[in-house]
Amino acid sequence: MKARVHISYKTGVLDPQGKAIGLTLANLGFEGIGEVRQGKLIELELAEGDAEAARKSVEDMCEKLLANTVIENYAIELADD
Amino acid sequence: MVWHGDSEMAPTDLIVLPGGFSYGDYLRSGAMSARSPVMREVIARAGRGVAILGICNGFQVLTEAGLLPGALLPNAGLKFVCRDVRIRVENSQTPFTSAYEQGQVLRIPVAHHDGQYFAQPDTLAALREGDQIAFRYDNDNPNGSLDDIAGIFNDRKTVLGLMPHPERAADGMHGGTDGQGLLQSLVAALS
Numbered sequence: 001m002k003a004r005v006h007i008s009y010k011t012g013v014l015d016p017q018g019k020a021i022g023l024t025l026a027n028l029g030f031e032g033i034g035e036v037r038q039g040k041l042i043e044l045e046l047a048e049g050d051a052e053a054a055r056k057s058v059e060d061m062c063e064k065l066l067a068n069t070v071i072e073n074y075a076i077e078l079a080d081d
Numbered sequence: 082m083v084w085h086g087d088s089e090m091a092p093t094d095l096i097v098l099p100g101g102f103s104y105g106d107y108l109r110s111g112a113m114s115a116r117s118p119v120m121r122e123v124i125a126r127a128g129r130g131v132a133i134l135g136i137c138n139g140f141q142v143l144t145e146a147g148l149l150p151g152a153l154l155p156n157a158g159l160k161f162v163c164r165d166v167r168i169r170v171e172n173s174q175t176p177f178t179s180a181y182e183q184g185q186v187l188r189i190p191v192a193h194h195d196g197q198y199f200a201q202p203d204t205l206a207a208l209r210e211g212d213q214i215a216f217r218y219d220n221d222n223p224n225g226s227l228d229d230i231a232g233i234f235n236d237r238k239t240v241l242g243l244m245p246h247p248e249r250a251a252d253g254m255h256g257g258t259d260g261q262g263l264l265q266s267l268v269a270a271l272s
Binding site for chain 2: 012014016017019064068071
């Protein structure tokens with residue numbers, strides 16, 4: 001089983017990289033772009049075959065290392081190989 | 082000096098987590114180091130009230146380890162900042178700051194990319210309420226830190242984390258001695 005963890009800054013956290021990306025897109029002529037936020041994607045291969053157990057385990061990983069919940073949200077997506 | 086992979090430490094009055102760029106700042110600054118084996122012992126000793134000082138990357142590690150509230154984000158200007166800054170002593174009634182006057186302004190160097198202090202509103206309120214803000218940038222915020230925060234204490238004032246480097250302003254040869262007071266405060270408190 002594979003897991004994809006999407007990590008993004010919480011609302012209210014200043015994301016200067018997202019801001020710089022937005023400015024550069026505007027410089028390239030793209031119009032109508034609001035706020036841009038940059039996040040992270042972490043892909044994991046898991047030996048666990050049971051989806052519920054896998055989700056629980058990845059949640060635990062997020063809480064303990066993958067995300068800093070003071071500043072970040074995470075979303076977990078599971079997929080069969 | 083203690084190795085990050087060690088799980089034991091000799092008894093000590095003070096633990097210092099120095100600056101640097103542990104694990105290349107992968108994932109988040111200080112994220113990996115905060116989970117290294119030796120940190121379990123650091124956390125245990127923090128619980129027993131042993132004095133802990135984290136400077137720069139050490140501050141980032143302390144927040145990641147949950148020993149100090151909030152987090153350190155990339156600088157608002159996205160640039161590595163390496164220069165002297167002015168910081169103001171906001172609480173001189175602690176073992177880390179007793180050699181300074183309340184409100185004293187110091188000139189201390191910073192050298193970091195991820196020094197933007199951030200905390201949720203309730204955490205910030207608690208920091209203010211508990212006199213946990215140790216130092217603020219004095220009209221000289223180099224990184225966009227919330228409320229100009231340069232360093233904070235835990236609620237018991239036994240743990241201090243700060244982005245500026247007092248140890249780099251502790252001798253005439255460094256070009257400044259304003260950092261000496263922090264070291265002198267600790268010597269006075271711990272001896």
